[in-house]
Amino acid sequence: MSGPQDPNFVEDDAVEELPLQELPLDGWHRAKGARMVGFAGYHMPIQYEGIMAEHLWTRDHAGLFDVSHMGQLSLTGEGLDAALEAIIPASIASLGVGRQRYSMLLDEEGGILDDLMVSRRPDDIYMVVNGATKYDDIAWLLDQFPDEITINLMDEAALLALQGPEAAMALARIVPGVDRLFFMQCAAFTWNGHPLWVSRSGYTGEDGYEISLPAEAAAAFADALCAMDEVKPIGLGARDSLRLEAGLPLYGHDLTPDISVIGADLGFAILKRRREEGGFIGYARVAKELAEGAPVRRVGLTIEGRLPAREGAEIFVGKTRVGTITSGGFAPSLGAPIAMGWVDAAHAAIGTALEIEVRGKRIAATVAPMPFVPHHYHRQKS
């Protein structure tokens, strides 16, 4: 048997040649029986008891994820709002304290350099970017920002996510008040004297939180959560299958510089004023594609049978190649394979019948609405 050929966990994500770094919770993961793999330059837990069980546990209860490999940035300085709006397409001027938005870094041609979360805290703007891209992101931001803006990479902070229908109940037990946050709201709390920055968000499609805290407090905090019946530690493998079912794109796979915001179906992240006024890097492409549509689109695909189609598999209509799978696997909550891919716009409508080539065989697929599994965010009623 060959080693598993998994596009997510091989050298393309590892930082070339550099030794892997350790997360603040490295020893904690190993003590919990995690199998560790190299990902985004770190030793990371891919699974504890098994991807399927961990996935289903998160959908039914609460899963604790260590995402400390991600880049946590604190931005400060005179004129920060305008400086940031000149780079990212999010509306920063209208972003209130304790509010978070999804956005992205674009290159001059409108290709996606990274996707990110941005929120306003009382004394800074806090940004979470992907682990594999964080150093490139900082270099890019430094190039663009005026001298007045300071970027602090918070590498002394851990980042944990607690996700699932029982996350709010569990977290509120040790951090009272977090249950009052709605989806995409955030606030400061304390736990045992340690400062926490908590947002009600995540990347599984479930209700839940992301918690930034000092690295030295992370193991005790993780223990306090996992001592509860509702909470189990969950690895990267289930994080990937959960986000795929939730229709959420993974940077480096579903999102790269080769796809645009509109092509990636992320237009929701650009509000009306910014769509009309522009003034951010890559706007020309966004404006053009808002008017004309994008030539290539990120779509969801349901797959007939049980054979999963993986990243890199080619998509056809008859003899014509019309796209590529960008991530795919087995969906534990659906009991069937699903995928995301980039498809020529002419073949991207919901319900379009396509074929995917897997090891020389064609399997039938259909363009499907995303998410594959409904989101259960705790949204504020308007």
Place this chain on the structure above:
Amino acid sequence: MSRYFTEDHEWIEVDGDVATVGITNYAQEQLGDIVFVELPEEGKSFDKGGDAAVVESVKAASDVYSPVSGEVIEVNGALEGEPALVNSDAEEEGWFFKLRLSDASELETLMNESAYEKFVASL
């Protein structure tokens, strides 16, 4: 009957000139939850080490090699409906296919159970 093992974590159990092939318990543990097994066609012939089957876990696909040369005479149809049999019983009910051996001397190049146990312990 005697059972042999490969360094690629296949097992092969020989009964006369017919051998049953599967992946080891160690292999299924490494793969995690198995969701699909692509089996060879009956009548197909393999050389020793040839690509014989593919096993898909939630996350990844792995090739399964033929431990020796031979012709496929039967495949385990139960895996089609229940691929998780490979997780629950890799070395018995979760077998992949049966081969008619074309060169029994190739078995001498494989490990016996105690050699395989030592090999796994060294990984």
